[in-house]
Amino acid sequence: MTAAAQHYARLLAAHYTWMLGGDLQAAASGQLALLRDLDVHADPAADPAGAVAVDLGSGPGTQTLALTRLGFAPVIAVDTSDALLAELTAAHARTGGAPDAIRPLCRDIRGALPEAADPASVAAVVCMGDTLPHLPAKGDVTALLHDVARALRPGGHFVATYRDLTAELPGTERFLPVRSTEDRLLTCFLEYLDDDTVLVNDLLHTRSATGWELRTSSYPKLRLAARWVADQCRAAGLEVRHDEAGPRGLRVLHAVKP
Known part of the structure; x- marks a missing residue:
C-alpha cells in the first residue's frame, strides 16, 4: 500500500462521506453539474454497445454516480479502499440502478487502466477529488496520463480535479x-x-x-503545478480544452483524445 492508501485505511475512509457533507447523492449532483459544464456525456452514436467510463480514485462514488447519470455504463470504479467501494455499491443499489452499471475494482490506480479496459475502448476517464497528488512520485503521474491516453477512444474525455500546492502557505x-x-x-x-x-x-x-x-x-x-500537469497531458497525446481554477480550491482540467 502507498502511504496515502495507508492513511485512508487508518483514518479517513471511515469519515470520508462525512467530509464531503454527509450526503453522497448531493455530492454526486455537484460532480454531475461540473461534468455537464465541461460537456462530458455518453454518446450513444459513438458507443452503441455502451460507453465505458473509469473513475480513478473513486472513493465512495461521487464521480461514479455522476457518470452513471450521464449515461456511461459500465463505470469501473477504482480505489484502494474496500470499505469505500462497498459504500459506493450500496449507494448505487439504493438508487435502483442496474447492478452491472458499476464495476468496483479494489487496487492502486497505477496500472489499473490496462487491467480494466482494452486500449482505445474507454469513453471517459476521471481522476477527481485531489487524487493525482496522492501518487507517490511525479513520474507516476506522467505514467498514469499515458495510460489514460492509451485507454481512451478517439474523442474520449479525461477530467482531473486536484490542488496546486506549489505556492507555500505562511x-x-x-x-x-x-x-x-x-x-x-x-x-x-x-x-x-x-x-x-x-x-x-x-x-x-x-x-x-x-x-x-x-x-x-x-x-x-x-506539489503539482497546473502548467506541468497540462504539459504532461499534451505530451501523452491529449488535447487540453479546459484548465482553470474551480470550486473548493481545486484545479479543473479537461482534456480530449483527438
Missing part, C-alpha cells in the same frame, strides 16, 4: 479547517518537505459520551 495559514459538526472536527496542517512534496497532517477530533478523542495520521502529497 505560518498559521497552513492550518486548514476541513469540516466540523457537533460530534466531529477535522483539521489539516501542511508541512513543506521539498519542492515536490508536502506532508499532510490530519487531526480528527471525535466526541463520545466521555469527551473528545484525538486521532492523527500523516501522508506525503505531491
Whole structure:
C-alpha cells in the first residue's frame, strides 16, 4: 500500500462521506453539474454497445454516480479502499440502478487502466477529488496520463480535479479547517518537505459520551503545478480544452483524445 492508501485505511475512509457533507447523492449532483459544464456525456452514436467510463480514485462514488447519470455504463470504479467501494455499491443499489452499471475494482490506480479496459475502448476517464497528488512520485503521474491516453477512444474525455500546492502557505495559514459538526472536527496542517512534496497532517477530533478523542495520521502529497500537469497531458497525446481554477480550491482540467 502507498502511504496515502495507508492513511485512508487508518483514518479517513471511515469519515470520508462525512467530509464531503454527509450526503453522497448531493455530492454526486455537484460532480454531475461540473461534468455537464465541461460537456462530458455518453454518446450513444459513438458507443452503441455502451460507453465505458473509469473513475480513478473513486472513493465512495461521487464521480461514479455522476457518470452513471450521464449515461456511461459500465463505470469501473477504482480505489484502494474496500470499505469505500462497498459504500459506493450500496449507494448505487439504493438508487435502483442496474447492478452491472458499476464495476468496483479494489487496487492502486497505477496500472489499473490496462487491467480494466482494452486500449482505445474507454469513453471517459476521471481522476477527481485531489487524487493525482496522492501518487507517490511525479513520474507516476506522467505514467498514469499515458495510460489514460492509451485507454481512451478517439474523442474520449479525461477530467482531473486536484490542488496546486506549489505556492507555500505562511505560518498559521497552513492550518486548514476541513469540516466540523457537533460530534466531529477535522483539521489539516501542511508541512513543506521539498519542492515536490508536502506532508499532510490530519487531526480528527471525535466526541463520545466521555469527551473528545484525538486521532492523527500523516501522508506525503505531491506539489503539482497546473502548467506541468497540462504539459504532461499534451505530451501523452491529449488535447487540453479546459484548465482553470474551480470550486473548493481545486484545479479543473479537461482534456480530449483527438
